[in-house]
Amino acid sequence: GQQLNQSPQSMFIQEGEDxxxxxxxxxxxxxxxxxxxxxxxxxxxxIALYKAGELTSxxxxxxxxxxxxxxxxxxxxxxxxSDVGIYFxxxxxxGGTSYGKLTFGQGTILTVHP
Amino acid sequence: xxxxxxxxxxxxxxxxxEVTLRCKPISGxxxxxWYRQTMMRGLELLIYFNNNVPIDDSGMPEDRFSAKxxxxxxxxxxxxxxxxxxxxxxxxxxxLVVGLRSNEQFFGPGTRLTVL
Numbered sequence: 001g002q003q004l005n006q007s008p009q010s011m012f013i014q015e016g017e018d019x020x021x022x023x024x025x026x027x028x029x030x031x032x033x034x035x036x037x038x039x040x041x042x043x044x045x046x047i048a049l050y051k052a053g054e055l056t057s058x059x060x061x062x063x064x065x066x067x068x069x070x071x072x073x074x075x076x077x078x079x080x081x082s083d084v085g086i087y088f089x090x091x092x093x094x095g096g097t098s099y100g101k102l103t104f105g106q107g108t109i110l111t112v113h114p
Numbered sequence: 115x116x117x118x119x120x121x122x123x124x125x126x127x128x129x130x131x132e133v134t135l136r137c138k139p140i141s142g143x144x145x146x147x148w149y150r151q152t153m154m155r156g157l158e159l160l161i162y163f164n165n166n167v168p169i170d171d172s173g174m175p176e177d178r179f180s181a182k183x184x185x186x187x188x189x190x191x192x193x194x195x196x197x198x199x200x201x202x203x204x205x206x207x208x209x210l211v212v213g214l215r216s217n218e219q220f221f222g223p224g225t226r227l228t229v230l
Contacts, residue, residue, distance in 0.1 A: 030217075033218065033219075042221030043157075045219070101159060104156060
């Protein structure tokens, strides 16, 4: 089935550093979503992207929809301890016939040391 | 506004028992999704509904799993009989088809299921 390759798998950084993670796909996507999941909770939607080349910010978070429509990245600037969690990318395959059938990346585990 | 509500938050049961997980979607949302999350397989879509009708259940692992949505504000995921390999966190999510934002799914807090 369709898979997203998300990297890196994990990151250990110091507070104040910038973070970058990305997702790539072998096929074209119509939508890219970025979620954050904290321990014991469900994923929370951070940013949604709908157009190739789109660059969207949400506070210290910035995400882009790749021009090829096969990739997306998420940047976090000036990380703080509460940024800790698992970040997931998710996408909707442009060739799919089933609305809503998002494909999720494997997740990036972020640890921020004070 | 209340988000997606799931119950119970934790369930511990013995192999062979029936398990029922419950979900209340965000009011007004017309799509409801059931996911399973494990370390090995990540987030997997099990089944989803549109306007209470099951649309795609190809992710349901086997006949022991069933899901219903009797009305717009309630859905259940049932496992009978349960097995240890069913141990996972089960999430419910909902969304509303509104133009471009149709694919934004909002997740509940999950039910952590442990089958002994």
